[in-house]
Amino acid sequence: MDVTNLLGIAVEAARAVGPRLRKAFRSRPDVATKLDFHDPVTEHDHAAEEIIRAVITSHLPESAIVGEEGGSTGSGDLVWYVDPIDGTANFATGLPFFCVSVAAAVRGELVAGVVYDPVREDEFSASTEGAWCNGAPLRSVGASTDREAMLLTSYPTALDMELDMDAALRRYGRFLKSFSAVRRPGSAALKLAYVAAGWSDAAYGTKANPWDVAAGALLVRQAGGVYLGDPLAKGDYLAYVGGFDLDHSALAEVAPR
Incomplete structure (x- = not known):
């Protein structure tokens, strides 16, 4: 499959929820819990995942999708992994360290993905052709000890x-x-x-x-x-x-x- 196209879909899907999350941020939304009180969820998690799923299926209706809120749907060689808000506790209380994560795997191999920070507007993207932040190539270098x-x-x-x-x-x-x-x-x-x-x-x-x-x-x-x-x-x-x-x-x- 065309990894450039898959990455473009991932970016479009992640960015599609940015306006909603920015508007809701620091509004102190109602919080429910899933496994226990350490595992919060808001209406925005569910709504954001629905938007992301709609974008993906509008381009590739044959996709399988594994989402944090919606579970697994579909089947096939192409599987999308979706976290509509990774860092929900931060989002819900107003701490600006959360993101949207969307990745695509083909026959069990990751080929495209994006981590999008809607507060800072940082878009980290990667495919089998490289990795970028806001369009600039990424280099994972730093401390050695x-x-x-x-x-x-x-x-x-x-x-x-x-x-x-x-x-x-x-x-x-x-x-x-x-x-x-x-x-x-x-x-x-x-x-x-x-x-x-x-x-x-x-x-x-x-x-x-x-x-x-x-x-x-x-x-x-x-x-x-x-x-x-x-x-x-x-x-x-x-x-x-x-x-x-x-x-x-x-x-x-x-x-x-």
Whole structure:
């Protein structure tokens, strides 16, 4: 399939929800929960996904779509992974670190994706032909060692703590002591986009869903960084800039194999 066309559709779909999300941002919308109170959802998540699905199917009605809110629909070689608002808790409370993530895979291989920040109007896009931010080529370069590096992570999550609190806290303590800075900004897709851009040096997360990381994984890899983990299956992930020394990093023990 024409990856340039697929990327164009992904960008169009992601940008189509920008006006709605900007208008709703900092309006303190009503929040419902899904799995538990750590997993919020708003009317805008549902509406944005419906818009994205409509754009995709208007171009390629034969598409299969896997969305955070709408689940899986359709079947075939072409599958789209959609997160209408990655970072819903941030969006709902007014913290400007959230994004729209749309990715396309053909026969199980990621070929196009976009991570779109509607507040800053940053468009991170990637295909098998490269990676870009607002049209400029991306290069995932940065620190080579922990002591120079910024780590973006949501670890430990409440589930990590529930499974083994002592181990999770010990590991997080090692991250805090090893890295120059550790931040918990709250959007897996945008964290990965920042690693692809070289704006941060590493990103780590546990039990991520494909809609969270598919586009970001392609961004990192096409920008010259490293993404470890299967972006099309639920699981842990680790991403870092090109040239980062993982072997001597505190992240080595958690790197997906």
